[in-house]
Amino acid sequence: MEDIKWLEVTVDTPRAGLEALCARLTGNGVNGFSIEDEEDFKQFLEQNRQYWDYVDEELLERMRGVCRVKFYVTDDAHGRAQLVQWMEGVDLPYSTAVLGENDWAHSWQKYYKPMAVGERLWIVPEWERGQEMPQGKVPVYLNPGLTFGTGSHSSTRLCLMGLEEYTVPGQPVLDLGCGSGILSIAALNLGASAAVAVDIDPKAADVAYENAALNGIGKDRYTVRAGDVLSDKALAAELGRQRYPLVLANIVADVIIPLSAKAGDYLTEDGVFLCSGIIDTRAGEVQAALERNGLKVFRRREEKGWVSLAARKG
Known part of the structure; x- marks a missing residue:
């Protein structure tokens, strides 16, 4: 034709x-x-x-x-x-x-190729499924045409690197501000038992569920909710019924700062709060807020002017 x-x-x-x-x-x-x-x-x-x-x-x-x-x-x-x-x-x-x-x-597809992140993760556009994959890599299949994060941005890459270290096999993960679901889906592929994801954009749920399905992940292990944990008390209380060894927030400084007051409510005693989406000029401000709220930063990663911070209860 x-x-x-x-x-x-x-x-x-x-x-x-x-x-x-x-x-x-x-x-x-x-x-x-x-x-x-x-x-x-x-x-x-x-x-x-x-x-x-x-x-x-x-x-x-x-x-x-x-x-x-x-x-x-x-x-x-x-x-x-x-x-x-x-x-x-x-x-x-x-x-x-x-x-x-x-x-x-279709022309935009040429810009998306399989991409290594960290030591283990291999981010794969869904139309590249079946292509040869490097030995030892954990694939995460995505549809980059769905407008949300694809893993190419430095803030997401930094968070994915942290996931490799802090995902606890057999334990759940909480993803605050999930977008495409790339982070929580990657955590599940790395061995997390289940994931709960939240985003203020109601469209994010459909996108995240579609990407989860590409990875063979069903709603028995993956739950996506639309809402704002900073303003929706019912949603915040619902999420707080469980404690997580890993809580993710790849958002921006102006959201992470108030979120730092709630993050501890979702963490197990030795759990990790991994946050990213922070421009380097505001990293000190975010770290100060975390520590004000009882979270001690123990790891900082940087890439191209962006920063991720990993913190535990101090």
């Missing part, structure tokens, strides 16, 4: 004219478009400050002054005629870029 080609159409507009442009395109029959807008981007960042420590400067620069609308037509006579119809009455500059069918769904 011949590869379908698409045109990505980008219309630039002053922000004051955005609403009118969207109304015109809708009236002309455009049945779907996306908006890139610097002000919305800034508002999103401001409203979600508790979930990030660092925004890439290149991304900020790319969004500077941006206000544009994007939509798609097929790159053929029909699509170009449709483009003329959809742009009727729109007196604004626009540009087009050709995309292939594979550009939508």
Whole structure:
């Protein structure tokens, strides 16, 4: 079957004219478009400050002054005629870029290859299943197309390295801020008896369960909950009914700091609280909070400006 080609159409507009442009395109029959807008981007960042420590400067620069609308037509006579119809009455500059069918769904796969982490873990995209694996490695199968963490970011890699040391075979693990589930799934593959995972994003449960299924892990060993342990007292109490030899938190400093006051409630007496997602300039602040709350840091790892800390009850 011949590869379908698409045109990505980008219309630039002053922000004051955005609403009118969207109304015109809708009236002309455009049945779907996306908006890139610097002000919305800034508002999103401001409203979600508790979930990030660092925004890439290149991304900020790319969004500077941006206000544009994007939509798609097929790159053929029909699509170009449709483009003329959809742009009727729109007196604004626009540009087009050709995309292939594979550009939508498959081309990104070339960027994800099996990846060694630490001494034992081998992170494998699910479409690479069946490829030869180095001897002695423990595979963790993931679908990187599911938008959450894939193990390539330094903060996740640091946490995975810690998992190799602190996962206790035959004992459970608690993963706070699980995202794709990569950490708790890796712990299960390393021998943990069961894992409970929590994330504030309700979509995370479906993603984590799907990735768990890729690893042959069912709900008899893996439980994922949506909620915020910092604000949901019922959820915090439910999690506190059990003690864990390993509690994970790959989040950001502004969440780990208040979480440090609760982490001890979930730990066994000699359990490890392994936290990551900390930019190096805030590591001292996080360590101070941990120690204020009775957790003594005994191991620090660093990679590319990111830090993970391992702590026990002091």
